[in-house]
Amino acid sequence: MSGVNSGFRAAMWTTNGAFSFSGLDPDDLYAVGWETADDVPSGWLGQDGSSSPNSRAVPPMSGLILRPTEWASVGGRIQLPPEVSLDEVELVVDVEGFGKHEGAYPRGSVRADGTFLVSGIEPGSTGYIKIDDRRDRLRGGWYTGSVTLSPVERSRSAIAAGDQDVLVVLEEAATIEGTVVLGDQSPAESFDSLKAKAHGIGDEFVEAVPVGRDGRFVLGGLVPSESYTVRVGGTTSQLVSVESPARVTAPGAVTLTTAGRTWITVRVSGPGVSAQSVGSVRAFDEAGVERGYASVDRTGTGRINGLQAGRQYRLQTSGGWSSGWYVGDGAVVQQRRANAVSVAAGGHAELVVVPQATLSGRLAPSRWTMVEYLDPETGELVDYGYVEGSDYTVDAPAGTYKILVDDTDESYAPSFYSEDGRSFVSFDEASEVTFEPQSTVEGVLLRGGRCASYSGRVELDDRFVEPEQVKLWSDAPGSIGEHTGWIGDPDPRFTVRGLAPGTYHVAIVYTDRVERQFPDVVIDGCTATTGVVLGDDPGLVQVEKPTLTGESRVGSELSVSTGSTAPAAESFDFEWRRSEARIPGADGPTYVPTMDDVGHPLSVVVTARRSGYRSVSYEVDHEDWVPAPEVRPGQVTVDGQVRVGGTLRAGVQGWPQDAVISYRWARDGWTIVGHDGPLYPLGADDVNARISVTATAQLPRHVPASAAVTTAPVELDFLLLEAPRLTTGAVVGTRLSVDELAWSAAPDATRFQWLRDGRAITGATAAQYTPVAADQGTRISVRITGKLTGFADVVATTSAVQVKRGVITERTRPTVSGTARVGETVRVTTGSWSPSSVTLSYRWLRDGVAISGASGPAYRLRVLDAHARVSVRVTASRPGFGSVSDVVAFNARVGKVRPDIGATFVRSDDRSRITARVTVAASGVSALTGRIRATVDSRSVWTTLRASAKGKVTLLLPARVKSGDIVHIEFTPTGDTSVGVMKRTVTRTVRGV
Numbered sequence: 001m002s003g004v005n006s007g008f009r010a011a012m013w014t015t016n017g018a019f020s021f022s023g024l025d026p027d028d029l030y031a032v033g034w035e036t037a038d039d040v041p042s043g044w045l046g047q048d049g050s051s052s053p054n055s056r057a058v059p060p061m062s063g064l065i066l067r068p069t070e071w072a073s074v075g076g077r078i079q080l081p082p083e084v085s086l087d088e089v090e091l092v093v094d095v096e097g098f099g100k101h102e103g104a105y106p107r108g109s110v111r112a113d114g115t116f117l118v119s120g121i122e123p124g125s126t127g128y129i130k131i132d133d134r135r136d137r138l139r140g141g142w143y144t145g146s147v148t149l150s151p152v153e154r155s156r157s158a159i160a161a162g163d164q165d166v167l168v169v170l171e172e173a174a175t176i177e178g179t180v181v182l183g184d185q186s187p188a189e190s191f192d193s194l195k196a197k198a199h200g201i202g203d204e205f206v207e208a209v210p211v212g213r214d215g216r217f218v219l220g221g222l223v224p225s226e227s228y229t230v231r232v233g234g235t236t237s238q239l240v241s242v243e244s245p246a247r248v249t250a251p252g253a254v255t256l257t258t259a260g261r262t263w264i265t266v267r268v269s270g271p272g273v274s275a276q277s278v279g280s281v282r283a284f285d286e287a288g289v290e291r292g293y294a295s296v297d298r299t300g301t302g303r304i305n306g307l308q309a310g311r312q313y314r315l316q317t318s319g320g321w322s323s324g325w326y327v328g329d330g331a332v333v334q335q336r337r338a339n340a341v342s343v344a345a346g347g348h349a350e351l352v353v354v355p356q357a358t359l360s361g362r363l364a365p366s367r368w369t370m371v372e373y374l375d376p377e378t379g380e381l382v383d384y385g386y387v388e389g390s391d392y393t394v395d396a397p398a399g400t401y402k403i404l405v406d407d408t409d410e411s412y413a414p415s416f417y418s419e420d421g422r423s424f425v426s427f428d429e430a431s432e433v434t435f436e437p438q439s440t441v442e443g444v445l446l447r448g449g450r451c452a453s454y455s456g457r458v459e460l461d462d463r464f465v466e467p468e469q470v471k472l473w474s475d476a477p478g479s480i481g482e483h484t485g486w487i488g489d490p491d492p493r494f495t496v497r498g499l500a501p502g503t504y505h506v507a508i509v510y511t512d513r514v515e516r517q518f519p520d521v522v523i524d525g526c527t528a529t530t531g532v533v534l535g536d537d538p539g540l541v542q543v544e545k546p547t548l549t550g551e552s553r554v555g556s557e558l559s560v561s562t563g564s565t566a567p568a569a570e571s572f573d574f575e576w577r578r579s580e581a582r583i584p585g586a587d588g589p590t591y592v593p594t595m596d597d598v599g600h601p602l603s604v605v606v607t608a609r610r611s612g613y614r615s616v617s618y619e620v621d622h623e624d625w626v627p628a629p630e631v632r633p634g635q636v637t638v639d640g641q642v643r644v645g646g647t648l649r650a651g652v653q654g655w656p657q658d659a660v661i662s663y664r665w666a667r668d669g670w671t672i673v674g675h676d677g678p679l680y681p682l683g684a685d686d687v688n689a690r691i692s693v694t695a696t697a698q699l700p701r702h703v704p705a706s707a708a709v710t711t712a713p714v715e716l717d718f719l720l721l722e723a724p725r726l727t728t729g730a731v732v733g734t735r736l737s738v739d740e741l742a743w744s745a746a747p748d749a750t751r752f753q754w755l756r757d758g759r760a761i762t763g764a765t766a767a768q769y770t771p772v773a774a775d776q777g778t779r780i781s782v783r784i785t786g787k788l789t790g791f792a793d794v795v796a797t798t799s800a801v802q803v804k805r806g807v808i809t810e811r812t813r814p815t816v817s818g819t820a821r822v823g824e825t826v827r828v829t830t831g832s833w834s835p836s837s838v839t840l841s842y843r844w845l846r847d848g849v850a851i852s853g854a855s856g857p858a859y860r861l862r863v864l865d866a867h868a869r870v871s872v873r874v875t876a877s878r879p880g881f882g883s884v885s886d887v888v889a890f891n892a893r894v895g896k897v898r899p900d901i902g903a904t905f906v907r908s909d910d911r912s913r914i915t916a917r918v919t920v921a922a923s924g925v926s927a928l929t930g931r932i933r934a935t936v937d938s939r940s941v942w943t944t945l946r947a948s949a950k951g952k953v954t955l956l957l958p959a960r961v962k963s964g965d966i967v968h969i970e971f972t973p974t975g976d977t978s979v980g981v982m983k984r985t986v987t988r989t990v991r992g993v
Contacts, residue, residue, distance in 0.1 A: 026059070026060055028059075028060075029059055032045040033045065072121050072161035073119040073120070074095065074161060074163050076115070076163075076168065077115050078110055078116060078168050079168070079169045081172055084137060084138065084170075089137050089138055090133060090135050091138075092107060093109065093110065093130070094130045095107075095121060095130070097125065122161060125160075126158040126160050128156045128157075128159070129142070129166060131143070131168060132221070133170075136173055137173060138221075139151075139173035139221055140173075142156035145157035148168075172224075173222055175218055175220045176198065176219045176230060177253045178216070178219070178230060178253065178254045178255065179216055179217075179256070180255075181215060181257045196230065196231075197209075197230075197233065198228040198229060198248075200222070206221065222250035223250065226250055228248055229247055230247075230248050257704070263303050263307055263346070264313065264348065265349075266281045266296065267348075267349070268352075269350070269353075270321075270332065271355055273300050279295075280294060280295050280296060280317070280318055281302060281304065281316070281318075282304075282315070283304045283313040284315075289579075291313065307345040308701070310700050310701060311344075312344055313342060313343055313344075313345065318383060322353060322354050322355065322357070323373075323383035324353065324397070325339060330352060332353070333353055335382045336377075337378075338378070354437045356396060356437070356438075357396045357436060357440065358393060358396060359385075359393070359394050359403075359435070359444055360392065360440060360441070361392065361442065363389065363390055364446070365448070366390035367388070367407070369412065370384055370385070372404040373401040374403075375401065375402075376402050382397055392446075398435050398437040399435060400432055400433070401433060402416055402427065402432055402433075403417040407448065412448055412449065412450055412498050413449065413450060413451035413498045413526070415447060415448040416430030416431075417444060417445075421447060422447070423451075426501070426502065450526075451500050452499040452523045452525070452527055452529065454472060454521065454523070454532060455494060455529070455530050455531075456531055456532025457492055458492040458494060458508065458535055459534070460508070460534075468486070469494075470485050470494040470508055471496075471507045472496050473504060474504050474505070475505075484496065485497070501524060501526070502523055503522050504523065505520055506519065506520065508534060514542060514617065514618050516539060516615075516616050516617075517614055518534055540565040540569060541565060541566045543563070544563040545618055546563040547561045548560050548561075548622050551624075552593060552602055552622045552625065552626050553629060554626065554629040556592070557591070558590065558593065559590045560574065560606060561589075565608045567610060567613070569609060570609060570610045570611060572607065573606075573609065574604055574606060575605040576603075578601075579600045598626050598627070598629070599626065601621060602621075602622045603619055604620060605617055605618070628703050629701075631655060631704060633705060634653060634697055635652065635654050635707050636709050637650070637651045638711055642691070644683065644684060644687060644717045644721070645719050645721060645744055647680065648679070648681075648711065649679055650678045650695060651678070652695050659698060661698075662695070662698070663676055663693055663696075664676065668690055669692070680693070682714055683742065684721065686714040687745065688716075689714055690711055693709060694707070716744065718743070718786070720786070720796050721742040721744055722742040724738050726739070726782070726801060727739050729804065731806055731807065732803060732806030732880040733770065733771065733880070734806065735768050737769075738798065741786075747787055748788050749787045750784065750785070750787070752767055752785075755782065756779075757778050771803045773878075775803040778803055779800035779801065779803070780803050781797055781798050781799065783795065783797045784796050805881060806878070806881035806882075809833065810831060810832075812831045814828050814830060814872075814874045815829050816889065820892050821894060822866050822894060822895070822981070823923030823925065823980075824860070824923070824924075825861075826859055826861065827859075828872045830857075830874075833876045835878065837878065838876040841874075842855055842873070842874055843873045843875075844871070845871045845872065861924065862924060862980070863924070863925055863976060865980070866896050867893055870894055871888060872889075873886070874887075874888065897922045897925065897981055898981075899971055900922070901919070901920055901971055902918070902919045902921075903918050903969055903986075903988045904916070904917045905993050913957065914990060914993050915956050916967060919952050920945060921951050922980075922981045925980060927947035927977075928945060928951050929977045930975075930978075930981075931974060932944075932955065932970070933972075934968070935968040936957060936961050936967050936968075941955050941956065942955070962993075963990050965989070965990045966988075967987070967989070968985060969985065969987075
């Protein structure tokens with residue numbers, strides 16, 4: 001809410017839609033509106049609370065009802081080609097227009113059924129739909145009102161918000177594949193930041209794509225059968241220049257040759273460099289046009305990128321230190337351009353700078369303007385700064401200068417500083433000011449003002465169409481250049497302001513680039529020149545425009561016609577331009593482009609003159625940029641025997657000595673991969689083939705030139721093209737063979753003889769040989785004999801290699817089986833070994849210590865093994881191989897054996913009592929010792945089992961034991977028996993007595 005007299009108020013509405021404002025003036029009127037939200041666009045309170053684009057004032061009240069309008073949407077359906085699915089494309093739907101939308105326009109996506117919906121657009125508005133495929137499989141563009149899309153923006157058709165019936169039928173797109181070829185030896189990073197772009201139908205640009213470091217690019221999403229102009233370009237810091245474009249029909253391919261770019265590295269030092277001063281170094285070409293700059297960091301180093309190889313540049317410092325021109329490594333920069341020393345692109349420069357000075361004083365009248373420092377002898381601009389207000393302080397370069405107040409507002413006239421405080425003095429009348437490094441020149445009064453103006457009317461013949469401006473300019477030093485004033489329409493009045501006293505040229509500028517010149521005007525003092533009528537005096541009229549003929553290429557003459565004027569001109573002036581910059585010395589009707597013109601558009605300004613008439617000028621452009629010239633034609637020759645085993649050598653002549661030559665060898669027209677030098681060895685694959693070599697010469701900023709020569713068919717010669725080699729090192733038990741033999745022709749037969757220390761091995765005449773134990777330590781080689789009818793035998797022997805001891809490999813580990821208990825027999829498997837014919841030996845171990853006498857594949861566990869870890873070391877050996885061992889073990893320690901206890905019962909001799917005959921036995925234990933106790937109803941008797949008893953004892957059971965009673969017999973091992981035998985108790989019943 002905003003009050004008419006009391007400012008702005010804000011309130012948030014709650015979830016139920018209620019809102020309130022407080023602190024309102026009951027006598028004031030207020031406009032009520034709302035901001036854009038998720039569901040509604042912004043608006044003002046209209047009639048009946050509805051949304052309105054215009055506000056209306058209401059007094060404070062309660063019960064006010066707001067009815068915001070909801071966002072609208074547009075939608076429709078997209079039909080794909082039959083062979084394309086949605087998974088193969090990435091479609092996006094964008095909209096433009098549809099009222100004043102805050103922030104980014106909404107974007108729609110395409111559903112699986114091909115329908116789309118774009119929400120969040122202004123209700124009641126109209127706009128445009130654009131559909132694109134990010135994968136460039138399908139051709140995108142603007143909706144035209146029919147089912148097809150157009151890439152041309154002016155062909156689009158508006159639709160209304162709320163339209164849900166848009167139908168679009170998409171078509172497959174075409175591509176243009178391209179390759180960028182550098183004209184010199186630029187580094188791979190020359191392609192960094194480089195992009196390829198194209199424009200075609202209606203001059204609509206295709207989205208630029210990056211160029212890879214291999215120079216390749218693909219432009220997608222194009223209209224089939226349409227023609228496109230393709231060019232490459234990039235940022236000013238990248239290293240490839242924009243060259244002549246190419247016209248290509250999609251689908252198609254194109255190769256663009258472009259001049260490579262390089263850089264100049266600079267280092268700035270001297271008392272003017274400090275941790276607080278950061279400046280720049282700028283590079284200017286021979287025509288004085290700035291071509292690049294480097295921001296110099298606090299270390300004083302920088303690099304000026306984007307310079308053209310082979311060119312010379314002048315360097316100027318500016319920024320945090322005094323401005324000046326590079327005059328040689330280690331020398332302090334100088335203010336005069338004429339003393340500058342050029343630096344070749346790709347070079348390095350050491351610049352020495354001095355600190356800046358300071359200028360301070362008063363500016364009258366107070367304003368924001370530019371202060372320029374000019375060379376007092378040449379009038380050349382050395383440096384500049386900006387001041388604002390009445391009291392100013394501004395940096396100044398060290399040296400002696402004339403100071404110009406050069407207003408950025410053309411309504412103020414330029415004025416030089418004069419010690420006597422005058423305004424609008426000329427360059428010759430200006431005072432000189434000397435600045436010492438790190439000093440301040442104070443109290444300098446810089447005066448200026450609007451001064452003179454030049455105004456009037458334009459009255460011209462109807463044959464001139466759309467005059468745009470009246471232009472005045474001066475040749476005097478320190479002139480700010482052109483002063484212009486717009487010509488009114490329909491009343492053709494004009495005013496040119498900011499003129500200082502002096503002599504000015506006068507011209508009218510037209511929309512078609514024609515300039516009609518009028519007599520010079522002298523501005524005397526700061527008076528207004530009014531009532532000027534341009535057109536009353538007779539002037540030449542351009543009846544027939546000049547035309548430009550000839551090829552725009554280096555060394556080819558261009559010629560411009562003068563056209564015709566009414567009345568006929570008496571003389572003509574010509575000014576040839578390169579990229580809108582005047583070409584020094586090119587002032588005739590013809591011009592021959594030079595290497596400096598490569599990559600630039602050329603134009604010529606023809607000025608017609610006649611005594612008593614105003615001159616008329618016309619600028620005509622050549623439609624083509626100057627392309628890189630071709631390297632002059634050369635020749636390539638081939639020497640060498642054209643037979644298998646020979647080597648061909650390519651030589652070139654006729655090309656410049658500094659050209660870089662590359663080679664491509666081919667066999668019957670097919671490129672031979674991996675051979676790109678001047679030499680090529682002939683092999684078996686070349687028999688009866690014709691070998692050709694294509695040499696290509698490259699020069700900076702030139703189109704490469706190529707020449708080729710082809711040999712007679714290659715003749716056959718029977719020989720080994722490469723020395724034979726053994727495939728692997730020599731190891732006992734490992735098969736040896738010979739690498740594939742490179743015969744110049746397939747032999748009728750090949751024989752082998754393997755050699756041990758140079759002597760033939762009996763029976764070893766196969767293509768392979770497996771060293772045996774007798775070969776260990778000797779040197780093995782093989783003699784190869786090739787036979788071919790009609791040719792002498794070819795004999796060759798491989799280099800001898802020493803035979804190393806063979807290696808035994810365990811393929812499958814042995815395993816231990818059996819029960820880990822005293823008295824049990826355990827066994828070990830053999831496992832598997834390579835080679836298989838090995839000799840195995842065994843050694844059983846108790847806790848890692850060898851067990852005496854245990855050297856077989858089976859072992860019976862002994863009493864001493866109880867509680868120990870028993871393992872076995874299996875050793876495989878073979879003559880010539882050495883041996884290899886593996887130790888395998890149980891997962892658990894060896895347990896004690898459980899004794900077997902038996903008992904029989906008999907009557908004593910007097911038959912008064914019962915006697916128990918007890919036997920104790922334990923597997924693996926021959927002499928048991930221990931204590932035996934018999935218990936009946938808690939009454940016990942015991943006896944000792946000695947080793948000599950061989951496990952048998954007799955016990956007289958307690959009195960009154962009878963048949964059927966239960967006897968508990970317990971065996972407790974003692975001595976060595978207790979190590980491997982468990983304690984055990986058994987229960988027996990008295991029977992048979």
